[in-house]
Amino acid sequence: MPDRDTKATVRNITDLARLAGVSPGTVSRALAGKSLVNTQTREKIQRLAREHGFRPNQMASGLRRQKTGVIGVVIPLGHDSRQQISDSFFMTLLGFLADELTRHGYDLMLRRVVPETDADWLDRFIGSGMIDGVIVIGQSDQFDRIEEVADGYTPMVVWGNHAEGQRHCVVGSDNRLGGRLAAERLIAAGARRIAFLGDTTAIEFAARLAGAQDVAARMGLPPVLALPTHLSPDRASEEIAGHLAAHAGEIDGIFAATDTLAALCLTELRRQEIAVPDTVRLVGFDDLPIARQTVPPLTTVRQDIAAGARGLVDLLLRRLAGETTESLVLPPELVVRETA
Template structure:
């Protein structure tokens, strides 16, 4: 049938998904071929480029087509490549989503939410933005998908990402200076007397890696032992058990404690850690000092209240929506990096 149906009507190609269907490949392959990526073999790339030329399709046509359609919907997607069992009900996601919904509603947009596991869905972002159902997209977290987001940003402009900023990156980011936040957390632990500090979390995702790097900066500068990484998942069904194991190994091991300060990658992990410390008969901040990250509502509700590094999630949501609307209007925007703030309470 080629590119016509049985009546000879010409196939309409408005999106990358349309072109992918015509070429018999995935939307991701089309995106990479049009961007000139060497990952696509020459024969396939030539076929896709020829079809795009034949149908008058340009890489940025997808964005302009969506603007013409004006669906009134903004896509919000959460990629969980780093921890596939993490839930959208996570307190951080729910807090940010609440602020985003408020901002988008105020601007006259509806929100379409998707949770994706990239390992089983390589073209998760291409298919979403090429669906024709959204005017633009907000990605919450880079997870382990930095390169995929970078590739899409080459040809799709109405996209803004909550995450960590790196010099030279193409995609537009709103997020906190995570490295500085890590420094603030460990400076406070050391100021309170901690000398053997652990980082509770996964150092793989970009935001957490930056927080851990900031913690190591301060440990090296102030002459204490390097911060010890304690790998911990974010999914609640695993995190509690893993934290209990870490504490048993490092705080109850025969021969004494080798940790007197803990910097948790999130407030949720810090709250779980606080519960487990109490269960093991250890006091905070008497036996162990503890600092979280985010300043979620739970940080004020723990016993004792949690010392944490605040990232302004409400300002972040406003920034995400503002930059996305400006990009939909054709502007080129810079990333927005928000300053973190240490919030002193009672755990450190």
């Protein structure tokens, strides 16, 4: 008995998934030869793909022929489902991306996804037929999912952390180096017991903490104290207050994974009447506009978000044209102000 309608037109991965009666993610993995898909299902999908002349990279070639003039931008929030895309970092990067895409004649389609409730978030987007390519902002805890999709879909570039040997093309800062710069500054300002605010299930944050740990170990200081902190403002403020109360008098330097967390921390330090930088030194990460507006102004590690946006668009357009591109790792820069 034939599988459903074998005469149906298969234009993209979603059509093939519908025909096979499975999810787009299963199709993507099956066409990439992943062992996660059982043999029977994998062979069925591959047979249907052959019957309809569908190849693993047909998604990309089909989209290039259609030329929708739209680039998809997706923000996966696997590590913190309550984080808002109104977060200052997201809005800053999105602004630069919109400017750059417009300059090249493209519109932007934005999606915020929570992978916990949408396992096929990336497959469905790229297989929708509505976009020419996709930019993923942040790897969150979705590194493996992005890697799997990269096996069969080339017009994709990711803002995030670069790891040796990874298959997906990424643009981002050298986060480990940034973490070293932050810790070195805290120590130079007199800190000897450093804490880190952030959720290290996010790959970029884990790299920043690792860089700070490198410096603490090299200087013979105690390991950096990791204090798990979410990025959603309501949770972060409460968590920071709890961290400071629990470690009162114990820590004299704080490295916040983002400027947003650093600003919330500064507010709580003031509320608890802890002097900055006399008692506690504080360093953020990003150098967002808020870093210059806090009282006192925030010492931070700058990542060139504007250059990153240009790099994301440039690499994506080159991949749409059929090029194979390398990842782009940007150097971070320490910006010394008054909190450390």
